[in-house]
Amino acid sequence: MFTYTLRRLLLAVPTVLLISLVIFMLLELAPGDPMADMPLTIPPEVRAKMREALGLDQPSYVRYLLWLKQFFWVEPLHLVDIWFGTSYGEGMQRVVSWQTRSPVVDLIAQRLPQTLWVVGMGYFIGVSLAIPIGVLSAYKQYSWFDQLGTFVSMIGFSVPTFFTGVLLIVVFSVTLNWLPSIYDTTLVVNSWSTFVLQVKQMIMPIMVLALFNAAQISRFMRASMLDNLQQDYVRTARAKGMTEKVVVLLHVLRNSLIPVVTVIALGVPSIFAGAIITEQVFKVNGLGQLLINAIQSNDLPMVQTLTFIFAVLIVTFNLIADVLYGILDPRIRYD
Amino acid sequence: MTEGAVKPAAVDQAERPPRNQWLNVWDQFKTHKGALVGAAVFLTILIFVLIGPLLWKTDPGFANLLMRNKVPSLQFPFGTDELGRDLFARMMAGGKVSLAVGLTAMSIAVLLGTLIGVTAGFFKGLDGILMRLTDLFLALPLLPLLLVMVMLFRESLANKLGPEAGIFILMVISIGATSWMQTARIVRGEVLALREREFVLAARSIGAPPVKMILRHILPNTLSPIMVAAALGIASAIIVESALSFLGMGFPPDFPTWGRLLFDAVDHLQDHPNRVLLPGIAISLTVLSVNYIGDGLRDALDPRIRGR
Secondary structure, three states, X not given: OHHHHHHHHHHHHHHHHHHHHHHHHHHHOOOOOOOOOOOOOOOHHHHHHHHHHOOOOOOHHHHHHHHHHHHHHHHHHHHHHHHHOOOOOOOOOOOEOOOOOOEHHHHHHHHHHHHHHHHHHHHHHHHHHHHHHHHHXXXXXXXXXXXXXXXXXXXXXHOOHHHHHHHHHHHHHHHOOOOOOOOOOOOOOOOXXXXXXXXXXXXHHHHHHHHHHHHHHHHHHHHHHHHHHOOHHHHHHHHOOOOHHHHXXXXXXXXXXXXXXXXXXXXXXXXXXXXXXXXXXXXXXXXXXXXXXXXXXXXXXXXXXHHHHHHHHHHHHHHHHHHHHHHHOHHHOOO | OOOOOOOOHHHHHHHOOOOOHHHHHHHHHHHOHHHHHHHHHHHHHHHHHHOHHHHOOOOOOOOOHHHOOOOOOOOOOOOEOOOOOEHHHHHHHHHHHHHHHHHHHHHHHHHHHHHHHXXXXXXXXXXXXXXXXXXXXXXXOHHHHHHHHHHHHHHHHHHHHOHHHHHHHHHHHHHHHOOOHHHHHHHHHHHHHHXXXXXXXXXXXXXXXXXXXXXXXXXXXXXXXXXXHHHHHHHHHHHHHHHHHHOOOOOOOOOOOHXXXXXXXXXXXXXXXXXXXXXXXXXXXXXXXXXXHHHHHHHHHOHHHHOO
């Protein structure tokens, strides 16, 4: 198991580096200039000095290495400084946004809670709906429940989230006027009424994401249950006279969950990246909106860092899924 | 069809004239109700988008400022938008673009995926590196990267090829280049299994060159997974295109696509909710029908299911 994990881990490092290179190279081609919105009255020599200060006069491989250093060394040091009150990272150049001239990571830290709350909750509810639905539709295959489940999940991943979101707004905000259509991030929850407001504004984005995620995961759960229900050990368990409840919920469910758990782990990065659209629909100012704004205003360091963070998350959760699969299913550990 | 239902079927089966296999596939496809409905819906949408503009001659770009914000009527079956443009005509024009993007991007993705999959499966020396490449692409955050790509190259391509053709090519290539991985994986698996079969060995032993072997023996046998991947690829390409348009990163405003129409309509959500529904329903129906067709194709092309 240890060598298996180690091999996976070692494979992840070059992947992350390659992805960082791909992202860097792509942005190298960008026509945008951070000095473009400076007044024209600035003399050329001052302009050159400013470019130098931003590190733009260096050749691109130096800037790539510098960026790697900033990302993997300077920013973690700053994190340590904040947590433990030390001063290791003092005086080191951090990744600075061209839009706001403040460190990119600070901005991301500000936006992260909104994304985690709304989108994470959507994923959690989606998963907790998907598992029982998948189990029931597999156990009662071709029943009306199964047919309905298949149909709803087909709709769930065919109807794009930007349409389900807008549709919910039309129904619940415009027609019925029950829920607010815009997510108010300045809301501070300090009393019962503000708590109710917070719940109200979270309902729709969570519904959209939960439907989308539940649609996909319930299909996986159903397929996995169907695979396991036909295994010999199920017949053995029944022949020994175990109750249906024990057979299904103890024997079959536990084995069926193995591939589903990895699918769930693989889906976690989409919490961050895939929610760009949902955040845009409901005006949640999370990471997705930060990215869209950065792209629209040509803020390359921000775009670079965010895209790379998304990539690192994907690689990390691929790794977690692999290792989880190895832990849960001993047949996978081929070392 | 032969009267296979009569009992002495064993004799009939043997003496039955050989049947085109695509007829068999169609027979199986017909039994899948969802797929059949999906195909009908998709055909209707195609007719609406392709033949509709020939019958409904209103210019989708014509701004009739006297006829702004009209509710649906006989003159404007879907109403008009805030500039007085006929939404019925715009839906047809938009659908044409959306479907064209979907089909072209899918073709690129499937071609690329098949090429990489077949190469990786057939040539052992290239397998490792090509599959690492596939893994790398699968680990990329695709939606953010697509947004970045559109941002970076939109201006330069629009200057070279004109705003519409430039964006179209950019969209199609970037969507195609980021969605070939599933096809490549499936095709590679299929090719790996086929390569060990006797007929490939026979071809090799009579000295067939690799290219001939691939074109003649391998590719026709991988056709069914490729077709299924193509059907599902159209659906995802349409979704991605409309998502990009929805985020304001797609086609220019005067150039309607379904995603763009939805994006424009969101601003008037409070007063004219019906404008949001039209393009949204169109996208969803198309994707849903294509997904069902893909489902039916998967069953119809699988000979193990077809026999039953």
